[in-house]
Amino acid sequence: MIKTHYPLVIIGAGPAGLAAASVAAGQGIEVALFDQQSAPGGQIYRGIESVSAQRAEQLGADYRRGGELVRAFRSSGAQYFPDTRVWSLTPGREIGLLQQGRAQMLTADQVLIAGGAMERPVPFPGWTLPGVMNAGAGQILFKAHGIVPADGVVLAGSGPLLLLLAWQYLHAGVEVQALLDVTPMVNHLSALPRLPRALLARHYLTQGLFYKRDLKRARISTLHNISELRAHGDARLQSVSFRHRGRRERLETELLLVHFGVIPATQLTQVAGCRHDWDAGQQCWRPRLDAWGQTSVAGILAAGDCAGIGGARAAEHAGRLSALQALHALGRLDTASRDRLARQDRQWMQEDLHIRPFLESFFRISDAMLQVPDDDTLVCRCEEVSAGAIRAAAAQGHLDSNQVKFLTRCGMGPCQGRQCAQAVGHIIAEASGKTVAETGHYRERPPVNPLTLAQLAALYPEECE
Amino acid sequence: MFRRLDSDGGKLVQVTINGEPVQARRGETVAAAVLAQGLTHTRTTPVSGAPRAPLCLMGVCYECLMVIDGRPNQRACMETVREGMRIECQQGAGEAG
Numbered sequence: 001m002i003k004t005h006y007p008l009v010i011i012g013a014g015p016a017g018l019a020a021a022s023v024a025a026g027q028g029i030e031v032a033l034f035d036q037q038s039a040p041g042g043q044i045y046r047g048i049e050s051v052s053a054q055r056a057e058q059l060g061a062d063y064r065r066g067g068e069l070v071r072a073f074r075s076s077g078a079q080y081f082p083d084t085r086v087w088s089l090t091p092g093r094e095i096g097l098l099q100q101g102r103a104q105m106l107t108a109d110q111v112l113i114a115g116g117a118m119e120r121p122v123p124f125p126g127w128t129l130p131g132v133m134n135a136g137a138g139q140i141l142f143k144a145h146g147i148v149p150a151d152g153v154v155l156a157g158s159g160p161l162l163l164l165l166a167w168q169y170l171h172a173g174v175e176v177q178a179l180l181d182v183t184p185m186v187n188h189l190s191a192l193p194r195l196p197r198a199l200l201a202r203h204y205l206t207q208g209l210f211y212k213r214d215l216k217r218a219r220i221s222t223l224h225n226i227s228e229l230r231a232h233g234d235a236r237l238q239s240v241s242f243r244h245r246g247r248r249e250r251l252e253t254e255l256l257l258v259h260f261g262v263i264p265a266t267q268l269t270q271v272a273g274c275r276h277d278w279d280a281g282q283q284c285w286r287p288r289l290d291a292w293g294q295t296s297v298a299g300i301l302a303a304g305d306c307a308g309i310g311g312a313r314a315a316e317h318a319g320r321l322s323a324l325q326a327l328h329a330l331g332r333l334d335t336a337s338r339d340r341l342a343r344q345d346r347q348w349m350q351e352d353l354h355i356r357p358f359l360e361s362f363f364r365i366s367d368a369m370l371q372v373p374d375d376d377t378l379v380c381r382c383e384e385v386s387a388g389a390i391r392a393a394a395a396q397g398h399l400d401s402n403q404v405k406f407l408t409r410c411g412m413g414p415c416q417g418r419q420c421a422q423a424v425g426h427i428i429a430e431a432s433g434k435t436v437a438e439t440g441h442y443r444e445r446p447p448v449n450p451l452t453l454a455q456l457a458a459l460y461p462e463e464c465e
Numbered sequence: 466m467f468r469r470l471d472s473d474g475g476k477l478v479q480v481t482i483n484g485e486p487v488q489a490r491r492g493e494t495v496a497a498a499v500l501a502q503g504l505t506h507t508r509t510t511p512v513s514g515a516p517r518a519p520l521c522l523m524g525v526c527y528e529c530l531m532v533i534d535g536r537p538n539q540r541a542c543m544e545t546v547r548e549g550m551r552i553e554c555q556q557g558a559g560e561a562g
Contacts, residue, residue: 147470149466150466236516
């Protein structure tokens with residue numbers, strides 16, 4: 001039974017939320033953790049409680065680490081509400097929930113948003129065809145369901161997850177036809193000055209090289225510096241084409257898994273009215289935070305990848321730091337105790353983040369790709385608005401994301417702009433010579449998760465009679 | 466497009482996908498069940514009628530909207546299969562078929 005008030009509410013059961021809940025509950029305060037999935041772990045440790053030993057082995061040591069985190073959470077005394085969706089969060093910390101088809105409102109003194117990341121949507125010709133999926137989706141099918149591609153899958157894009165997925169498939173006996181790397185060659189140079197600092201967190205580098213070595217030994221065809229990625233097919237994917245070493249090439253396949261890095265899921269921080277900034281290094285919007293994860297709205301904190309991409313381990317540390325800050329704000333820890341308890345996590349987090357500037361510049365997606373050069377490419381998958389239509393709106397002087405949205409319906413479909421917001425910003429910026437920051441972000445409005453009018457009306461039964 | 470790893474057993478749940486009886490695995494999402502079954506698309510768009518299939522499987526993209534037990538616009542990746550569940554492709558804004 002969910003109460004109508006909690007001292008601390010945590011949203012999201014990934015590494016940040018789980019670690020935060022364990023710390024806060026350990027200090028004896030009443031914590032409620034709401035998560036949309038049916039089991040803890042977030043996307044990164046999805047299926048961690050139900051996975052077989054063999055599959056856990058195939059998924060690697062970093063994945064298995066999640067088991068410890070979940071066990072600590074389960075025994076922490078934090079109240080856990082799975083299958084629970086947050087559809088609203090106000091600056092006054094009123095929270096709208098939906099659980100088993102029933103809507104409910106509650107309040108909290110402190111709210112920690114730990115909603116994680118999503119894969120960066122990068123529209124390219126044919127990306128709406130059935131048979132084109134995100135690499136993260138492929139990984140979820142593997143982790144949570146033991147489902148893998150039939151042989152001949154093509155992986156394309158850039159970033160550590162793509163490499164990890166190829167390695168995991170290799171260990172599960174899936175024949176990967178090709179790995180198409182869109183990372184521009186120039187990144188190797190621009191990332192170089194960041195390498196010395198990255199060496200301070202060298203386990204990430206050795207891990208990456210280890211995956212690469214295994215893929216090479218297995219003779220998985222990896223093509224670097226590819227561009228002009230296109231998916232082809234009539235009603236479903238039949239082939240993939242791309243430019244490689246000056247030549248256009250084509251591979252027959254019925255499944256293409258793409259990945260262009262991850263970006264923070266900012267719907268909740270946006271709808272709560274928190275200030276956000278465009279992070280040019282991470283190529284994404286992120287909430288403005290202090291060193292404890294406190295946002296610009298009093299009593300609302302954010303930790304983990306929803307606050308800026310740092311990866312699973314950094315998320316754990318950030319979650320614990322935010323929990324300590326929440327305890328401090330609730331009067332349960334004085335400043336000295338908070339700072340003392342934070343010391344270890346703060347140090348570990350700093351060490352962990354050494355790798356980030358290198359990864360960000362090494363796996364940076366080219367502006368050319370983000371700006372969706374082909375006019376016919378659909379940018380808004382829901383309302384089917386093309387890049388050309390957005391450019392036409394920009395040419396008429398509509399140089400703000402929200403103006404383009406009103407004019408074209410781009411971002412007004414069921415996904416509420418989650419898949420197109422980024423590309424719209426890049427397209428307007430390119431067309432106008434502005435920065436993406438100046439194009440603004442779609443205004444988020446509740447409900448950020450769908451609920452029916454009947455579910456909403458049932459909140460106020462007396463007014464419905 | 467996809468196959469199940471043989472080592473992963475699990476209890477079975479009887480559902481129907483577009484009227485056909487199908488055995489899904491207990492605890493899996495509707496999206497996982499339909500992809501494992503080889504369904505190529507899960508909806509058509511309300512604008513052009515183009516076929517679409519799940520993209521993200523984590524509740525973000527809303528491409529996997531299906532009609533589940535007669536209720537339209539359900540994200541297949543966010544629903545767990547239940548015994549007797551009726552799963553149908555969604556046409557446009559919400560018709561089954």
